[in-house]
Amino acid sequence: MSITIFQNASIVDGTSDVPREGVNVLVEDGHIREVSDAPLRAKDARVLDLAGKVLMPGLIDCHVHVIASEANLGRNALLPDSLVAAHASVIMRGMLMRGFTTVRDVGGADFGLQQAVEEGLFEGPRLVICGKALSQTGGHCDFRGRYDVRDRHAFDRKLGSLGRICDGVSEVRLAAREEIKAGAQFIKIMANGGVASPTDPIAFMGFSREEVTAIVEEASNAQTYVSAHLYTDEAIRRGIECGVHSVEHANLVTTETAKLMAEKGAVACPTLVTYEALKNEGADYGLPESSVAKIDDVRLAGLRSLEILHSAGVTMAYGSDLLGAMHRHQSEEFVIRGRVLPAMDVIRSATVDAARLCGMEGKIGCIAPGAYADLIVVDGNPLDDLALLTGQGRSMPAIMKEGRFVKNTLDA
Ligand SMILES: [Zn+2]
Numbered sequence: 001m002s003i004t005i006f007q008n009a010s011i012v013d014g015t016s017d018v019p020r021e022g023v024n025v026l027v028e029d030g031h032i033r034e035v036s037d038a039p040l041r042a043k044d045a046r047v048l049d050l051a052g053k054v055l056m057p058g059l060i061d062c063h064v065h066v067i068a069s070e071a072n073l074g075r076n077a078l079l080p081d082s083l084v085a086a087h088a089s090v091i092m093r094g095m096l097m098r099g100f101t102t103v104r105d106v107g108g109a110d111f112g113l114q115q116a117v118e119e120g121l122f123e124g125p126r127l128v129i130c131g132k133a134l135s136q137t138g139g140h141c142d143f144r145g146r147y148d149v150r151d152r153h154a155f156d157r158k159l160g161s162l163g164r165i166c167d168g169v170s171e172v173r174l175a176a177r178e179e180i181k182a183g184a185q186f187i188k189i190m191a192n193g194g195v196a197s198p199t200d201p202i203a204f205m206g207f208s209r210e211e212v213t214a215i216v217e218e219a220s221n222a223q224t225y226v227s228a229h230l231y232t233d234e235a236i237r238r239g240i241e242c243g244v245h246s247v248e249h250a251n252l253v254t255t256e257t258a259k260l261m262a263e264k265g266a267v268a269c270p271t272l273v274t275y276e277a278l279k280n281e282g283a284d285y286g287l288p289e290s291s292v293a294k295i296d297d298v299r300l301a302g303l304r305s306l307e308i309l310h311s312a313g314v315t316m317a318y319g320s321d322l323l324g325a326m327h328r329h330q331s332e333e334f335v336i337r338g339r340v341l342p343a344m345d346v347i348r349s350a351t352v353d354a355a356r357l358c359g360m361e362g363k364i365g366c367i368a369p370g371a372y373a374d375l376i377v378v379d380g381n382p383l384d385d386l387a388l389l390t391g392q393g394r395s396m397p398a399i400m401k402e403g404r405f406v407k408n409t410l411d412a
Helices: 081-097 111-118 169-181 209-221 233-241 255-264 272-285 295-299 302-311 324-329 332-338 343-349 352-357
Strands: 003-011 020-028 031-036 046-049 054-057 059-064 100-105 126-128 133-135 163-165 187-190 226-232 246-252 267-269 375-378 398-401 404-408
Touching: 059 352, 081 100, 081 111, 081 324, 081 398, 081 404, 100 352, 111 126, 133 169, 169 187, 169 209, 187 209, 209 226, 209 233, 226 233, 233 246, 233 255, 246 295, 246 302, 255 302, 267 352, 272 295, 272 302, 272 324, 272 332, 302 332, 332 343, 343 352
Parallel strands: 003 046, 003 054, 059 100, 100 126, 133 163, 133 187, 187 226, 226 246, 246 267
Antiparallel strands: 003 020, 020 031, 054 375, 375 398, 398 404
């Protein structure tokens, strides 16, 4: 049993726009046991003085695809499962070393990857999974292209596939049930056209109302919710009316629809960094031409959508949605959002609000007794400069996950 005490920490956790100064935190057995303004003592404790440094809960990214080792998702789906798993372990280690101790995978990761991390087979963030995202034929997870007539289920069971194809109410119900049986903690659907897929312009609606409603019922039967890939205002509105809880991307949302989202308690998960990365580097990393042509349809509306969602009072979660070699930009979403949102709100989106969306409120995204000891130490105050959270963890001298340091240069 090892005990670590962090002394004199300034805590930044997204609940206040100034750090809480002079806090002491005791970590034991992977959990935070005590948080106090008074000095803490314990026998054989390792004591680290954090005077002048900031202590934060481990960050949470609510929109990742850890199996996306290539920008060309059609090609990614063809890779052998073993190779995809090996790539995923490297991608996940990168996330952890950027300070992300939990990530919500919104399409592709399975129970096996989740277990592999829990068993300590490789170093990575805790995974919250939906299994395969559900897509209709010709939708955002159908990567077959115009003249490709391979069976629509050819990729359903490939680890490198973000999603699976299902059509019609009875098939979407079965798909949702299979994913839940396989360990999905929420259900992801592709309810709108997308950038990375070849035959669905952004404006296309994915699934019928009946199908979306049926999937929402299946998710709620399993005590969880539906997350939907959505860009256009029409698609977002329809999704909310059908009971979708988390709106991924939301780039083209209008004020009226944002108000409806707030009213229903829906959460938005913007992913602006991916459009910047795709614009700058996508083609170099193999993004097909049909996709490059679609980037600006959503990219240009990005910052405006943050303002609309914020002023309508919609809760936002942090998302990055990066693919392949572009994963290294994961933390830049903090800086992009900081251009139009208060830093405290941006931090909230990757701590308390993200924890709630992961169904782990009080366990992650906070520094409180009973929570996992997922902690990062930052050289400086991210409330003043969100860029301290970027740079592949260069301003984070220590990163702890479940009570164990995965990085610690404090002692040196
Ligand atoms: Zn995505």
